[in-house]
Amino acid sequence: MIKSMTGFGAGDCENQDFKVHVELKTVNQRYLETNFHMPYSLNMFENQLTKKIKEYLSRGKLDINVRFQDLRDKAVTISVDMGLVDAYGKALDEINDRLGLGGRPAAAQIASYPDVLKITEENVDLAGAEPVLLAAFEEALGNLVAMRTAEGENIRADLLARIDVLEGFVAELEKLAPEIVASYRQRLEKLLEEYLAKEDIDESRIIQETALFTDKVNYTEETVRLHSHFDQFRSIMGMDEPIGRKLDFLIQEMNREINTVASKANSAGAARFVVDVKSEIEKIREQIQNIE
Numbered sequence: 001m002i003k004s005m006t007g008f009g010a011g012d013c014e015n016q017d018f019k020v021h022v023e024l025k026t027v028n029q030r031y032l033e034t035n036f037h038m039p040y041s042l043n044m045f046e047n048q049l050t051k052k053i054k055e056y057l058s059r060g061k062l063d064i065n066v067r068f069q070d071l072r073d074k075a076v077t078i079s080v081d082m083g084l085v086d087a088y089g090k091a092l093d094e095i096n097d098r099l100g101l102g103g104r105p106a107a108a109q110i111a112s113y114p115d116v117l118k119i120t121e122e123n124v125d126l127a128g129a130e131p132v133l134l135a136a137f138e139e140a141l142g143n144l145v146a147m148r149t150a151e152g153e154n155i156r157a158d159l160l161a162r163i164d165v166l167e168g169f170v171a172e173l174e175k176l177a178p179e180i181v182a183s184y185r186q187r188l189e190k191l192l193e194e195y196l197a198k199e200d201i202d203e204s205r206i207i208q209e210t211a212l213f214t215d216k217v218n219y220t221e222e223t224v225r226l227h228s229h230f231d232q233f234r235s236i237m238g239m240d241e242p243i244g245r246k247l248d249f250l251i252q253e254m255n256r257e258i259n260t261v262a263s264k265a266n267s268a269g270a271a272r273f274v275v276d277v278k279s280e281i282e283k284i285r286e287q288i289q290n291i292e
Helices: 040-056 082-099 107-111 127-196 203-215 220-237 244-264 268-288
Strands: 007-014 018-027 032-037 060-070 076-080 117-121
Touching: 007 127, 018 127, 032 040, 040 060, 040 127, 060 127, 082 107, 127 220, 127 268, 220 244, 244 268
Parallel strands: 032 060
Antiparallel strands: 007 018, 018 060, 076 117
């Protein structure tokens, strides 16, 4: 089953103590890369989350966003930075004296200034948050995979259609092959006849050389291998495992074969089909970059 590397999934879970919302987004990446964006207090669970990710994904750049709420009543300590209080109070007194204003600054006013009050929550045990976090995370992963699978089916249909198009182009190249070989042989024999009329050369050797050079423009082996690659491509598409890298390697082999055909086929008609094949291969290559 083909899966796209592009997708999005979200998940939620809540109990009386904790509430978690998870959002996952993936884009193309040759390997699996994870980027966590979650409260520092949840970093203790990163290894468990990474392990869970690998159960679902093998490739792609994954952004993980976690919103976390601790719903429990917590003991809170508020401390006062008296050094800052004195500094702010002195500064306000100087301002009052300068402007001729009366009165002392109110405590609430000074307390509202940055860093005067420091609020500290007692260390809390977040071990109980793990099942809630994992449940939300697993829901998000399931939704992400569902979206990647749906997109993968669209890619699958497109790729199979393009392989059919490629097979048609290669069939046209095969039809042209005998004509190209015959034309090349005729040109070569004509040149050799003119040469033989002037020089005393072994005619049997010329015949051998003609056959040898004529074979160099025959690209039948390459088209046979291309058909084999097309069959392999369809077979790989049916595998129930990540196939992006396998298809990427296979498309490189197709490109190598058609480049060889291009170098052999000294024909305007063949050149046109070679361009069509290379264009279609490039479109397939681009699509494959988005397959897991």
